[in-house]
Amino acid sequence: xxxxxxxxxxxxxxxxxxxxxxxxxxxxxxxxxxxxxxxxxxxxxxxxxxxxxxxxxxxxxxxxxxxxxxxxxxxxxxxxxxxxxxxxxxxxxxxxxxxxxxxxxxxxxxxxxxxxxxxxxxxxxxxxxxxxxxxxxxxxxxxxxxxxxxxxxxxxxxxxxxxxxxxxxxxxxxxxxxxxxxxxxxxxxxxxxxxxxxxxxxxxxxxxxxxxxxxxxxxxxxxxxxxxxxxxxxxxxxxxxxxxxxxxxxxxxxxxxxxxxxxxxxxxxxxxxxxxxxxxxxxxxxxxxxxxxxxxxxxxxxxxxxxxxxxxxxxxxxxxxx
Ligand code: NAD
Ligand code: UDP
Numbered sequence: 001x002x003x004x005x006x007x008x009x010x011x012x013x014x015x016x017x018x019x020x021x022x023x024x025x026x027x028x029x030x031x032x033x034x035x036x037x038x039x040x041x042x043x044x045x046x047x048x049x050x051x052x053x054x055x056x057x058x059x060x061x062x063x064x065x066x067x068x069x070x071x072x073x074x075x076x077x078x079x080x081x082x083x084x085x086x087x088x089x090x091x092x093x094x095x096x097x098x099x100x101x102x103x104x105x106x107x108x109x110x111x112x113x114x115x116x117x118x119x120x121x122x123x124x125x126x127x128x129x130x131x132x133x134x135x136x137x138x139x140x141x142x143x144x145x146x147x148x149x150x151x152x153x154x155x156x157x158x159x160x161x162x163x164x165x166x167x168x169x170x171x172x173x174x175x176x177x178x179x180x181x182x183x184x185x186x187x188x189x190x191x192x193x194x195x196x197x198x199x200x201x202x203x204x205x206x207x208x209x210x211x212x213x214x215x216x217x218x219x220x221x222x223x224x225x226x227x228x229x230x231x232x233x234x235x236x237x238x239x240x241x242x243x244x245x246x247x248x249x250x251x252x253x254x255x256x257x258x259x260x261x262x263x264x265x266x267x268x269x270x271x272x273x274x275x276x277x278x279x280x281x282x283x284x285x286x287x288x289x290x291x292x293x294x295x296x297x298x299x300x301x302x303x304x305x306x307x308x309x310x311x312x313x314x315x316x317x318x319x320x321x322x
Contacts, residue, residue: 007033007056013064013105014078016043018184019221023076026225028054035070039063042081047184064101068108075116077105084147085190091149098153102160115171117232118161120241122178122282123151132283135241145277158241165239173231178245178284182221182304183311193218196256197312200265210274212253215281219246220304223297230293238292245284246297262305
């Protein structure tokens with residue numbers, strides 16, 4: 001069933017967040033009727049202000065840990081704080097958001113027969129002992145550490161998605177998203193890209209945790225959204241879990257140096273203790289996405305950082321436009 005003007009009705013939970021807001025924008029451009037659901041814990045109205053004038057866009061304040069009753073054709077489940085300082089702020093709520101949230105949206109999908117997408121994460125691999133990480137790797141995760149509320153919550157959500165798929169024949173899509181960055185990241189979310197850019201723009205010390213040799217692979221948001229949409233619209237047999245991310249791998253020192261020089265900053269580099277359970281390395285094996293979706297990221301780290309720096313610079317000068 002579609003809405004009155006024959007547009008697919010799509011629910012995006014966490015739609016006012018960084019990734020969710022870009023996804024809502026893309027889905028509107030693709031001709032969908034979009035219902036953005038958010039409790040505004042880390043997302044903001046500013047992220048979606050420019051979409052409010054679109055008659056095919058609607059916002060609902062709701063917490064996914066409570067059941068919801070709406071009529072939709074597709075669901076993208078993005079509700080969950082994603083940065084370590086945000087998800088560790090209220091760890092019990094983080095696990096509830098992943099697990100109760102998944103149960104609620106899966107129940108909704110079961111009743112409405114909607115296709116449902118889960119924003120899973122590279123964190124399901126924990127501190128990986130296999131490098132790069134293919135989807136077949138089952139991970140190396142501490143179940144009782146400070147990151148566990150997020151990692152184990154997301155792992156349990158994957159379990160629920162696959163059980164609903166096997167038990168109730170739900171049409172599911174699960175993507176394991178690797179570190180993604182871009183405009184509308186929260187400036188104070190403590191993630192490395194936003195931290196380094198804000199510090200460099202303010203000429204404040206750039207904070208390297210540990211010795212700065214740990215690695216991450218950074219995907220620009222537009223590339224990621226393209227992969228998400230292709231997975232959702234792909235063959236029904238393509239349930240995932242599927243890695244989506246940019247395989248370019250950088251140490252945190254390399255990232256800091258790149259941001260420093262792109263901005264022409266006067267910031268010094270300072271070293272601080274490495275947080276507990278901080279993964280030493282992370283790089284997606286995206287063979288599956290390349291072969292099944294003909295997808296791979298096209299935006300280089302430097303290009304993506306320039307766009308992101310432009311956003312944060314405007315934010316600091318009080319004229320960011322989302
Ligand atoms: P974000 O914090 O900007 O977005 C999360 C959104 O969910 C926010 O708008 C927040 O207010 C909302 N939210 C949180 N708890 C909620 C609840 N209980 N009910 C309703 N809304 C709630 O983070 P993001 O980077 O946009 O991440 C979005 C999703 O993608 C998350 O599920 C995250 O785990 C996943 N993900 C992101 C990355 C990344 O690098 N950005 C990587 C892997 C996975
Ligand atoms: N990091 C850092 N300085 C900062 C923030 C983060 O060196 O100011 C490091 C952090 O220790 C980790 C990497 O950057 O090794 C990525 O951290 P982020 O919180 O962005 O994401 P995640 O650890 O969840 O991949």
